[in-house]
Amino acid sequence: MSYQCIIYEKKEAVAKITLNRPEVLNAFNRQMLREILQALEDAEKDNKIRVVVITGKGRAFCVGLDLKFAREELKSSKDHQDITHLGDLRRIENLSKPVIAAVNGLCLAGGFEIMLAADLVIAAEDAQIGDQHMRYGLFGAGGSPYRLPLIVGIRKAKEIIFTGKWLSGKEAEQIGLVNLAVPNSILENATDELAAELAEKSPVAMRISKAFINRAVQVDGDMRVEFAIMSAIVNNSSEDYQEGIRAFNEKRKPVFKGK
Template identity: 60%
Template sequence: MANYETIIYEKKNSIAKITLNRPEAMNAITRTMFLEIGQALDDADQDKNVSVVVLAGNGKSFCAGVDMKFASEELVTIQDQHDFFRLGNKMALEKMEGSSKPVIAAIHGYCLAGGFELMMAADLVIAAEDAKIGDQHINFGLFGGGGCAYRLALLVGMRKAKEIILTGKRLSGKEAEQIGLINIAVPPDKLESAVNEMAVELSDKSPVAVRLSKWFINRASMLDADTRLELAIMYSLIDSTSEDKEEGMKAFIEKRKPVFKGR
């Protein structure tokens, strides 16, 4: 397994875990971090033994956004900024969304700006009730270049997205749960166990059905009704030819738990 500077990447059973590892800087994002997240996601995606990916942060916070020292030194020109935003989307956000494995984000402490964008690209989010979650770019006269506004509107609707982005407000984990921005808010001392429980639950499902379901949900909102229907039918037909589908039906008839193989 590769050595990383800004993340910890580990695998246990069928769960891969990517931990942002710059705790002294509240896991602030650099170019290297985006690249390493992408490398770890590629590895997890290609590993047939991995069913689920967990994204977490080391130390007191998940991620407080882009490292300001790095930005002031290396994102000097318009071209620098353009290339960095594009890199972040291609290497981290879009890879999370496009991965064949579901990604669970575990949120604690600060989850702001670029960290907020990472969180929204995950498939499922569990947060500590006292987490501090928000975009906040606007508080500094900035527009988020990671596609924050687009993803947020898909998750909570245009009106609520405008409120969160235009006011620059922070939400607690509990408030984020109430508006559907995250899936579950739990007491801080229960975060790790709640994430592990969900990861184990997902790892018991058919990798084929999980992959197709994730991809369809992500793509459906961008398609017209007829194309969306055809895509749903196509994915259903693909799944119907899988060994997992046969195992699922056989297990149901035999009244036992299915043993899926991901093919």
């Protein structure tokens, strides 16, 4: 099929998904989410594919939700579930094949959550990585509150989420948030080398190992997701949430009232 918001390529044993809305820093809308899921399903079903790579086109990996999409299209509680892009993240996490995130630039909010759902991450040293939801009164139901502590520990996760601070790729490597940080000029080559190394391994052992590791660190994953959705619905019904969206669009600091 043809794709409008991503580039989907397959070369030998590696499938590559490139988020392709560089004019909005690869912010995702419903169409992009749908295409990511379709590409993941294709990679899952293709027995020749052993590794999946996700990256971004241009100067960003992904800056999260396209707020024009949020403002104009999301009206119902069901839509609130849609914007958490939980389907994509759970599919990345549950894919039987390893997923590598190649973080080439800005990686914020929902883009940060995509990165967290990947199995391995290689980042450009000068990439800017952060959760950012808290800056605008948002709740990161897509994964930050429950995936991030598993990766960097509870205290560091709280610091990153509560402050909304950005980290460089190099800083992210130092705290174990990414596996490797390299100069941007060699990011693609470094990713290709890692993908080739993984592709040489037994697909059966890889599938079983990934599933077991994920299962071992998750306590009732379904309940976790349901709680995240409920939390997002409550938060997204608040005046502070609306103020955060307005402030972002108006490029100003939000004024929160605790309502």
